[in-house]
Structures are given as structure tokens and as C-alpha cells.
Amino acid sequence: MCSIFSDIPRESYESQTRSIRISGHSTSIRLEAAYWDLLERLARHEDKSLSRLLTELHDEVLDLHGEARNFTSLLRCVCLIHMTRGGSASELLREAEPL
Template sequence: MCQVFISADPTLYESRARSVRLHGVATSIRLENLFWQVLGEIARRDGMGVPQLCTKLYDELVAERGEVENFASFLRVCCGRYMALQLSGGIPQDASIPIRSLNAQQVLATEGRRTVLAQAA
């Protein structure tokens, strides 16, 4: 089992910090390279750069939940959910389809179906 995981390219789990401006304040975010790659894919789908995506996610999170405690962890979870929602069919594998064009409720409904299917197995 572990060979599947330990054979990963070590550059994927090396971390690096990137500077992002959130409302004019330079903020350093440290993530593993794999997460930066996934954020890049998400951003490209909607015609943004990673800094723009981070700002958008931050703003929407603050509007929904208030203060952000651990933004780097939130970004990692976003990447995991993005990949899981692709596997469940909620987000198309075709990266030319913008995420903003998808119906959020329909996408999230696939997440519930995956959980039900996993429990049935």
C-alpha cells in the first residue's frame, strides 16, 4: 500500500512560500508544490492567476464565516475538495469548463452521493 504514496515525486511535497496581497497587505502563504499546482489549475479554469484566486477565496470565506483562522489549511482543503469533486463528477475533468459556470448546488449534490455510495460499500 505505502509504495503508492512513497513513490511520489519529492518535489510535490516540498513546500514553498508565495507572497499574495490580500486587500493591499502582503501575506506569505506556505504550501506544498502539489497544492500550488492544483490552485493554479483552479485559477486557470476561471481566467485568474493564483493570487487573484486566493484573494477571491479569502473574501468569500470572510463574507460567509467571518475571520479566517488558518488560510493555508483552508487552501489545502479547497484543493482536496476540488479533486474529490472531480472524481465524483461534480466538477468536469475538462479544465476548459470554468468553475464559475457550474451550478454550485448540483456540484455539491455529487459530494453527498459519493458519501452515500462509500457507506453502502
């Protein structure tokens, strides 16, 4: 049996709901802890607060597509793309296929 799952601490995949302000509006986002950790690292790398990074991602997807149908999924994809391609979050969104 592979040990991919057995090596992951339970805390990494447990969901966390956080209240975040995006463009001045309060909202709740539920993601697994590993995604929150990566988003916080991306924000630090961009020299921004997590709220600012999420606002910029949200505004950018609105500009590109007119709506953010599933913002939580977008955040997971940004994390996945970051892990596979590297680079900053703003670069990643521009490089990604339309969501």
C-alpha cells in the same frame, strides 16, 4: 508494501513559501508544491491570476464566517474538495461544509 508514497516525486511534497497579495495586502503562504500546482490550475480554469483566486476565496470565507482562522488549511481543503468533487473553486467553497 504499498507504493503510494514511493511514486510521489519529492518536489511535490516539499514546502514552498510564496508572497501573495490578498485584497491589496502582502502575505506569505506556505504550502506543499502539489497544492500550489493545483491552485494554479484552478486559477487558470477560472481565468484568473492565482492572487485573484486567493483573494476571492479569502473574501468569500470572510463574508460567510467573518474570519479566515487558518487560510492555509482552507486552501488545502479547497484542493482536496476539488480533487474529490470536481468543479470550480468558487463552486467548491459554496458546496463545502462550514470550515
